[in-house]
Amino acid sequence: xxxxTQSPKYLFRKEGQNVTLSCEQNLNHDAMYWYRQxxxxxxxxxxxxxxxxxxxxxxxAEGYSVSRxxxxxxxxxxxxxxxxxxxxxxxxxxxxxxxxxxxxxxxxTRLTVV
Amino acid sequence: xxxxxxxxxxxxxxxxxxxxxxxTYSVSGNPYLFWYVQYPNRGxxxxxxxxxxxxxxxxSYGFEAEFxxxxxxxxxxxxxxxxxDSALYFCxxxxxxxxxxxxxxxxxxxGTQVVVTP
Numbered sequence: 368x369x370x371x372t373q374s375p376k377y378l379f380r381k382e383g384q385n386v387t388l389s390c391e392q393n394l395n396h397d398a399m400y401w402y403r404q405x406x407x408x409x410x411x412x413x414x415x416x417x418x419x420x421x422x423x424x425x426x427x428a429e430g431y432s433v434s435r436x437x438x439x440x441x442x443x444x445x446x447x448x449x450x451x452x453x454x455x456x457x458x459x460x461x462x463x464x465x466x467x468x469x470x471x472x473x474x475x476t477r478l479t480v481v
Numbered sequence: 482x483x484x485x486x487x488x489x490x491x492x493x494x495x496x497x498x499x500x501x502x503x504x505t506y507s508v509s510g511n512p513y514l515f516w517y518v519q520y521p522n523r524g525x526x527x528x529x530x531x532x533x534x535x536x537x538x539x540x541s542y543g544f545e546a547e548f549x550x551x552x553x554x555x556x557x558x559x560x561x562x563x564x565x566d567s568a569l570y571f572c573x574x575x576x577x578x579x580x581x582x583x584x585x586x587x588x589x590x591x592g593t594q595v596v597v598t599p
Contacts, residue, residue, distance in 0.1 A: 373524075398585055400587055402589070407490075407591070408591060409487075409571065409589050409590055409591035409592045410525075410571065410589040410592075411589075412586065412587070412588065412589075415585065415586060415587070417585050423586070425586070455522075457524055457525065459525075459587070461587075463585075468513055468530065468532060468575070469515060469527045469530050470515075470527070470573075470587055471527070472517075472524035472525040472526075473524050474523060474524045475522070475523065475524050477522070
């Protein structure tokens, strides 16, 4: 099945640890995004990438890092510098072009700091 | 900078009545506009989009939206709401290629919780 897969679904992290969230897509999409969702605050953009080996900061990039070494993969690392990492994280992708321009979302990863 | 506003945190409607969820945007040029729906603890599902052409666009599950350039709005509508439409709805805007350094950036509103009562 084609789609966008986030793993794991639930993740627990101890304070001071880095943790990496996985996002993989087999849709041959060019662009990929990471969002953070907190109750009452909607989706806030962390990082996005239009092509391999290139990415841009979103609105809340501090404390996060990404890489885009392959078209299919866009992992997000939540570093110890992120002071309040507990949230629901969503990954999305889309194919650039005139018609196929809606983004597809993964099912999310819920990160909890313990 | 681009932005999206959803002025209502929650919309309550009785089943069978018309449903409207409001969205206004601020972006230079001609934006790409989207509506998504989210059920609890799930990712977002695409409902419809406006790229160009007719101002009234139809989407999934009987939803439609009207693009109004002069009012910079893209309100979501459904003629007759169902209890199963109860969910969190997001409006989003993306800057087309070539416009600014932030082209491709996909920005979401804060979301509107829709509650449909039997």
